[in-house]
Amino acid sequence: MPKKEIRILQLIDSLEAGGAERMAVTYANALHQELGFGALACTRAEGMLKQQLLSGVVYTFLARKNVFDFAALLRLYRLINQHHITHIHAHSSSVFFAVLLKLLCPSVRLLWHDHYGKSEMLEQRPFWTLRIASLFVTQIIAVNQQLVHWSKEKLWCKKVTYLPNFTLPDTSVAVTQLHGTMGKRIVCLANLRPQKNHMLLLDVAKVISQSHPEYTFHLVGKDFNDAYAATIKATIVSYGLQDTVFLYGSCDDIPAILNQSTVGILTSDSEGLPIALLEYGFYNLPVVVTAVGEIPEVVTHDKEGFVVPKNDSLAFINALQELLDNPNLQATFARQLNEKIVAQYSSEAVLKSYLKLLDEK
Structure with a gap:
């Protein structure tokens, strides 16, 4: 000491x-x-x-x-x-x-x-x-x-x-109400930066909106009102995802958001060790994430979640569809990731x- x-x-x-x-x-x-x-x-x-x-x-x-x-x-x-x-x-x-x-x-x-x-x-x-x-x-x-x-x-x-x-327990006041249906929400905590690869997320959402139309995507993170953010918004419209993908900007009540969510995802091309991933685990969400930065050390593929190659939309779609189709797997991934976060990342x-x-x- x-x-x-x-x-x-x-x-x-x-x-x-x-x-x-x-x-x-x-x-x-x-x-x-x-x-x-x-x-x-x-x-x-x-x-x-x-x-x-x-x-x-x-x-x-x-x-x-x-x-x-x-x-x-x-x-x-x-x-x-x-x-x-x-x-x-x-x-x-x-x-x-x-x-x-x-x-x-x-x-x-x-x-x-x-x-x-x-x-x-x-x-x-x-x-x-x-x-x-x-x-x-x-x-x-x-x-x-x-x-x-x-x-x-x-x-x-x-x-x-x-x-x-x-992570530490967060005592922020709940103010954000997510769109969509409880039990059918996919959340992504990531500022709107190119390395977060929201374009991959939108490609995934386009397919999921057809195979699992009851699910919605919820993007929480700072909007810098730049060309990248404009491209995201334009792509949502061109893909016809206005009722599937929702942007919230920066939010202060992350626990409330995660407690309303079903699955946590990250589609990043590059990461350090994302706080978002630790929060997904802390608040008992199953995850589909890309194998970048320290993510593969936090999430063991097929044990605490699905870890797929970066910028591989097909692999991400297949993993997410498998997870959405299997509530028991969701519960297993969520429990095992939570146990790891509490033990190693507290x-x-x-x-x-x-x-x-x-x-x-």
């Missing part, structure tokens, strides 16, 4: 709904419960996830205007001193701002949490700025093994560890390893 004087600040650029953002909030809440102190600073833009911070978690919005915003840096510096912060846990791109703080507070230890979602495309990832930043980082935490190997090969911080994402399991990292010299 770490020394009691360890006080950890989570640093994140925004609190919009996203995987890294949700993990920053989850860590702050979990550490508040475990150690009696949790803190989070948001550098650039607040968002709906602010509401999920537990009462008692120290929170500050830095209102950073640019990378070298000295006023925001001074606010962070004061926060560090006021609360005797010993460690900054910087998530994703917030590490660059954390490095500036490290120059002012050399004694503060800096952890960088790499949530990079395109782990199937790492050869395209720029690394020189990260390489320089890594000189100031004490420990890198990666959300899958591909990112561990990449960091060890490309960056100058050699203390690199894989830690799985984890806060208790992950925090033990995390706190041990912080005690290392």
Whole structure:
């Protein structure tokens, strides 16, 4: 167990709904419960996830205007001193701002949490700025093994560890009412980004709407109002799926949504370790997912769900149809995935390893 004087600040650029953002909030809440102190600073833009911070978690919005915003840096510096912060846990791109703080507070230890979602495309990832930043980082935490190997090969911080994402019970107020029929809903928690491959999802939905017309698809995730989102909406119309596929945008009441759902799916081309998958398991949904990132380590094919090759619509359709046709299989997959999530991806399991990292010299 770490020394009691360890006080950890989570640093994140925004609190919009996203995987890294949700993990920053989850860590702050979990550490508040475990150690009696949790803190989070948001550098650039607040968002709906602010509401999920537990009462008692120290929170500050830095209102950073640019990378070298000295006023925001001074606010962070004061926060560090006021609360005797010993460690900054910087998530994703917030590490660059954390490095500036490290120059002012050399004694503060800096952890960088790499949530990079395109782990199937790492050869395209720029690394020189990260390489320089890594000189100031004490420990890198990666959300899958591909990112561990990449960091060890490309960056100058050699203390690199894989830690799985984890979930905490969510106490958000239920407000979202899904369309469709209870027991016949297929949900996808994924922001509208190209690597999530919603076009594959729509190809699947087009076939399922014919073979299983009573089922509906429910897409929950941030709409960036860009060309990709416009293509999704246009394809829904061109496929005639207006009464089958529904878009909800970002939602704050994920437990309520999952409790209304029957099956969870992910059609991604690339992932790190998706929080959505852990939430599917935590809330007892059977799943059909693609074999990308850390997903095959979480879901054993034909035991805790169906895992199919990425961008293979036929394989995805066949797996989903088999699952929809077999309620007993749905119950078995849901139970076995839930047991695995609780055992391996709970806060208790992950925090033990995390706190041990912080005690290392």
